[in-house]
Amino acid sequence: MKTMKTQPVKLLKCIIWLAACIPLGRLVWLGLHDDLSANPIEFIERSTGTWALVFLLICLSITPIRLMTNHAWLIQVRRLLGLWMFAYASLHVITYVWLDFSFVLSDMVKDVAKHPRIFVGFVAYMLTIPLAVTSNSYAIKRLKSNWKKLHQLVYVVAILAVIHFLWLVKKDITEPLYYAVLLVILFSIRIYFNYKKNLKFA
Amino acid sequence: MTLDNNKRNPSNITSSEIAPKELFENRRLILKATSLIAASGLIPFPVLGNATTTPLPSGSKIIGIKKTAYGAEEKLTKYEEVTTYNNYYEFGTSKSDPAEHSKQFKPRPWTISIEGAVKKPKTIDIETLMKLAPLEERIYRMRCVEAWSMVIPWVGLPLASLIRWAEPTGNAKYIEFISANDPLTMPGARVPILDWPYVEGLRMDEANHPLTLLAVGLYGEVLPNQNGAPVRLVVPWKYGFKGAKAITKIRFVEKMPLTTWAKSGPNEYGFFANVNPNVDHPRWTQSSERRIGSGLFAGRIKTQMFNGYAEVGQLYAGMDLKQYF
Known part of the structure; x- marks a missing residue:
């Protein structure tokens, strides 16, 4: 039984690694071929931001899938998904700090303080740092029940990330709206199962 | 096919x-x-x-263009970038949409109707318009409200020459420009993202300023569809969205027109929309900008007041530009 369960985990992890490398590889490829559109920095920011959000949402869908099906083993790939989210979010921030603002701190401080869109993005990234740092088994053991509480910050990160995207677009909110709707669905499933569980114990 | x-x-x-x-x-x-x-x-x-x-004449050379000294010191943004990175929501909201989805649009034959406070309403076709004054090449900086900029060699004539031909009356205080709105050939216009048709406007003195251009071409060629064919407005000291594209109607009016972006986001986009590094936008830094084509590591450049066209400053003497942004 046990061996049957470890095989799909390994396979799934392999698939996640491969899939996660594709967007990054694509950026490198397009960059080397001078094909990142007329505004390459915006292109990289947009792409890395989108993929961070995609990994975040996949990560957040593990529990709902587990609740609806019996595939409890899926939980074993959640850390990998979360770390890829952090990797793309970090590339997103590095692009902003380095390529977009050339490390000019005063300009960045002004940008973050003056523009709500940038501010929520900044807060969201700051909140992901403690999550990434405590993603190892050692931290899980040390933090005990606090670990779960800390990692509930991911819900806040997800909400802020979607707002960050929504406030970016001038008028056509279709794309960020897809993510918003998906997030609402994922939250609703959790709330529904929580409610059912509470009923049982009441 | x-x-x-x-x-x-x-x-x-x-x-x-x-x-x-x-x-x-x-x-x-x-x-x-x-x-x-x-x-x-x-x-x-x-x-x-x-x-x-x-x-179709899109892309064909315009002959007999008078060269001018405008922007002679500037490094031009590549033709390919000028024609593939556009904000033209009638063809879609992504920057690559206008180049991809404007092929069905027919910029010729074309007439513009002149209405409102004029001696007599009339129409003018694009070929006549192009002969109202000698066509000039003018290299202008274009600063988008989204904090990027380009340098474009436009071909066109001063708007003032059309205004003279239109014979406005004393009641004409502003000009309203109304763009094409053809959902059949403009896929973006089928979506109510903005209140179509696109409306822009200028105060009479702004419209008559020698810098204000009606562009009919770029890079010595007939204007491509994605850049506003057959005729568009270019007001280099204002944010790019002031440059109404594919103009079908020009109306002389007494009251300040309600322009499309000002209507859709009054706290974000003003009627004047002068490039101003001291008035920030809720989404974008306006004190600096990224020059398209400068490469990954070039960094930003400082945005200049009135986009560097300081001579227009007198038009706004005594006006609080923080209030009238």
Whole structure:
């Protein structure tokens, strides 16, 4: 039984690694071929931001899938998904700090303080740092029940990330709206199962 | 079929697509000139072939352009970037949409109707408009409200020459520009993202300023559809969205027009929309900008007041530009 369960985990992890490398590889490829559109920095920011959000949402869908099906083993790939989210979010921030603002701190401080869109993005990234740092088994053991509480910050990160995207677009909110709707669905499933569980114990 | 929309079978061309006589004669002139050049061996043969077979004039050379000193010191943004990175929501909201989805749009034949506070309402067709004044090449910086900028060699004539021809009355305090709104050929206009048609406006003195241009071309060629063919407004000291594209109507009015972006986001976009590094936008830093084509590591450049066209400052003497942004 046990061996049957470890095989799909390994396979799934392999698939996640491969899939996660594709967007990054694509950026490198397009960059080397001078094909990142007329505004390459915006292109990289947009792409890395989108993929961070995609990994975040996949990560957040593990529990709902587990609740609806019996595939409890899926939980074993959640850390990998979360770390890829952090990797793309970090590339997103590095692009902003380095390529977009050339490390000019005063300009960045002004940008973050003056523009709500940038501010929520900044807060969201700051909140992901403690999550990434405590993603190892050692931290899980040390933090005990606090670990779960800390990692509930991911819900806040997800909400802020979607707002960050929504406030970016001038008028056509279709794309960020897809993510918003998906997030609402994922939250609703959790709330529904929580409610059912509470009923049982009441 | 779908792979190459540009190459069309001559038998498919409807009569409405056949170029007007003047245009045809222009083309014969080009043909004459290019065949001479080709005969002299200066330009490879395909140029000649291109001039004879292109069914629509988009992309064809405009002849007899007067060079001017405007922007002579600037490094031009590449033609490819100017024509593939556009904000033109009638063709879609992504920057690449206008180049991809404007192929069905027909910028010729074209007439503009002149209405409102004028001696007599009239219409003018694009070919007549292009002869109202000598066509000039003007290299202008264009600063988008989204904090990027380009340097574009426009071909056009001062808006003032059309205003003179239109004969506005004393009641004309502002001009309203109304853009094309054809959902059939403009897929973005089928979506109510903005209140179509696109409306822009200028105060009379802004409109008559010698810098204000009606552009009919860029890089010495007829304006591509994605850049606002057949005729668009270029006001270099204002944010790019002031440059109404594919203008179909020009209305002289007494009251300040309610322009499209000002209507859709009054706290974000003002009527004046002068480039101003001291008035920030809720989404974008306005104190600096990214020059398109400068590369990954070039960094930002400082945005200049009135986009560097300081001579327009007198138009706003005594006005609080923080209030009238």
